[in-house]
Amino acid sequence: MTPIRVLICEDQALVRTGYATIFSAQPDLAVVGEAADGREAVRLAQQLRPDVAVMDIRMPILDGIEATRRLAGPGVDEPVKILVVTTFNVDAYVYEALRAGASGFLLKDAPHGQLVDGIRTVARGESLLAPAVTRRLIGHFAERLRPTDTSAPARETVSAALTSRELEVFRQIAAGRSNAEIAAELLISVETVKTYVSRILAKLGLRDRVQAVILAYRIGLVPGPR
Structure with missing residues (x-):
């Protein structure tokens, strides 16, 4: 079985190392690159064509939302599947990331197994957004959604x-x-x-x-x- 190729986009070195360790331990996942800022994330994603890019939102030079838009937004011929991993208390960022083309998101404190399963879900072409979270986001951003x-x-x-x-x-x-x-x-x-x-x-x-x-x-x- 061909492993799922994963690009890690995260500005904190310790978090990147942790992700790489977790993902590399899975027989069906392969880490193909790591990016420490949004501009590098876009460059590496376009160069390496990963199956899934795990994207942080708050990154230097170019934030994760804009990086997601450039890789998976409207008008992108060959969009990259993006899994945003962020904190839940920034709902506005999550909303904008989803509009930018992300296939879903998880919390940074999610269990390792949930994060790995999330990558597999997005790689299959499915969205990773719990119905309850959908309702919460809609409730928070009803004005923008009118x-x-x-x-x-x-x-x-x-x-x-x-x-x-x-x-x-x-x-x-x-x-x-x-x-x-x-x-x-x-x-x-x-x-x-x-x-x-x-x-x-x-x-x-x-x-x-x-x-x-x-x-x-x-x-x-x-x-x-x-």
Whole structure:
């Protein structure tokens, strides 16, 4: 089995060393590089093409949000999968990182096993964002997520692209519900929900559920929290 190639982007040397030790001990992970600042992270990611870049947000020269945007943001032809590892008390940074293209995030004090599993999850092309965290972020940033004056055409385009059932599932995703919760709400199986989610992402050209949540609120498909 080909190991997952990981790039570590973290300005603290001790943290980088710790990550490298943890990841290298896993038979299915291989550390291909380490970056101490955001500019180096972008350079190494473009040069090494890792399967996953583990990205800190607060880094010198270029912060992790801008580095993520350059590697995985809109208009990037071959985006790199980004797993942000940060502290939870900076929700604004997490929100901006997700909008910049990150596939998910974990806390810096997460157990080692959770961090390793997070890399595997992102490498599979899945998003790593717990439903409860989705709801929290939406609650904190409802004002930013409200639709703009130009949202109507985009909303019409999305509605036209999806079937009525897919729109139902899309709204459930936007509410931060898990596949199991959606299945219970719509009285369908979890496997059916997974199929709907895959179709929705493919039709709308979205990479993962994180992008789906942001799009749904940005175009006003569902009302922002009060």
